[in-house]
Amino acid sequence: MNNVVEFIRASYQEMSEKVTWPSYSSLQRSSFLVLVASLIFALLIGVIDLGFENAMKWFYNAF
Template sequence: MERLKLYILESYNELVTKVTWPSWSNLQSSTVVVLVASILLALVIFLMDVVSKGVLDQIYSL
């Protein structure tokens, strides 16, 4: 039980003193970058899906 208590205490201490958390503005800008990249990737995958469906429809109609 003592080892678990020590582990929790050390983990908390590490989170409070050793971890560098981003500033609010840095966090917001990073979030915007991730959202834009995710939307672009989703659009690319959607376009690939539409194109491949069109190609397969043409092949199957032969």
């Protein structure tokens, strides 16, 4: 039990004293960048999926 308490104390100390937290504006910029990149990636995957779907329909209808 003593090890658990010591771990929690050490974790709290590290999170409060040693971790560098980003500013709110930096966090907003990073979040916006992740959102835009995720949307672009989702659109790209959707276009590729649509292309494969149409290719498979064409292939199966050809035979």
